[in-house]
Amino acid sequence: MxxxxxxxxxxxxxxxxxxxxxxxxxxxxxxxxxxxxxxxxxxxxxxxxxxxxxxxxxxxxxxxxxxxxxxxxxxxxxxxxxxxxxxxxxxxxxxxxxxxxxxxxxxxxxxxxxxxxxxxxxxxxxxxxxxxxxxxxxxxxxxxxxxxxxxxxxxxxxxxGPRWRLLIIGAGQLSRFLAQIATGMDYHVTVCDPREEYRDGWSVEGVEVVHAMPDDMVIDMKLDRRSAVIALTHDPKLDDLALMEALKSRAFYVGAIGSRINNARRRERLKEFDVTEAQLAKLHGPIGLFIGSKTPSEIAISILAEMTAAKNGIPLPETMRVEQGKAAMGTAPSHPAQELACGL
Structure with missing residues (x-):
């Protein structure tokens, strides 16, 4: 830790x-x-x-x-x-x-x-x-x-001790920065990724890395009001099923990486899994605050800032959300490829 x-x-x-x-x-x-x-x-x-x-x-x-x-x-x-x-x-x-x-x-x-x-x-x-x-x-x-x-x-x-739990779906570079900062914020961090090629070589002191299907992990963790879930794989087969279970839980924060267009598509897919509108409203995506973040470390800070506001019950102006902030700045892309792969 x-x-x-x-x-x-x-x-x-x-x-x-x-x-x-x-x-x-x-x-x-x-x-x-x-x-x-x-x-x-x-x-x-x-x-x-x-x-x-x-x-x-x-x-x-x-x-x-x-x-x-x-x-x-x-x-x-x-x-x-x-x-x-x-x-x-x-x-x-x-x-x-x-x-x-x-x-x-x-x-x-x-x-x-x-x-x-x-x-x-x-x-x-x-x-x-x-x-x-x-x-x-x-x-x-x-x-x-x-x-x-x-x-x-x-x-x-x-x-x-760690009174808050964070489950990160996906063992990538961004998850490394998220895990490092979150452990310093007294979160007990678990990283879940069934893909061996991503898990190999991924290590952050004090963070448990598990080989399991993310939706099974969400269920096994019995998420409560002191739990958060962040999906970072960009793979609907992994992210969507985990999000479906997380949105039905009591987790105080559920977020997923992805562009504005991909986020809209994800929400439509989740409806097909019988996720209600009320449950879907809990989903933070595109994830993070609109602070102009581009590097993995900056993106991690923007995500954890949004998660901290949710934990503390602080309502945020809509212009601080990525989607609304970009729209206000007139940065709506004409093609999905114009958005960063990181989802901001």
Missing amino acids: MDSIDLDVLKTCEVWVAHGRACELVTVIRTWGSSPRPEGAMLAICEDGRVVGSVSGGCIEDDLIDRVRREGITRTLPEIVTYGITADEAHRFGLPCGGTIQLAIEPLSASSRIGELLKRLARRELVARRLNLATGAVTLGPARASMTLQVSKAALTTIH
């Missing part, structure tokens, strides 16, 4: 603890008003002032570093710290006017169970880490995808 920011924080903590370095794990537990970083964001700080991760735009990090360099790491138990209560503090710490951020600062040791947590994450487990705020004791247990950070006077429970 490619390191996400929080995973990199945990790995760095493990190294510092193993080398006997005094260090602390800082977690955003509450925000009020505007805040640069979300709840659950983490930062690790070492006794020499080195930091990994982020809990703000930088100013709170500067204050934490300054305190460690002046006073060292002296905490023996977790502590809750609040920044930005007053307008002056908000200005001082770079928070938007009125913004407030509350942090849990936890001194780490071998009993913090960071190493065990990382082993579970390497097995793609979803883990709830419970920190007793009075004693510093840590327990680890299984978590559900719907669980979120919880804090009380007694304990802080944080959720770690």
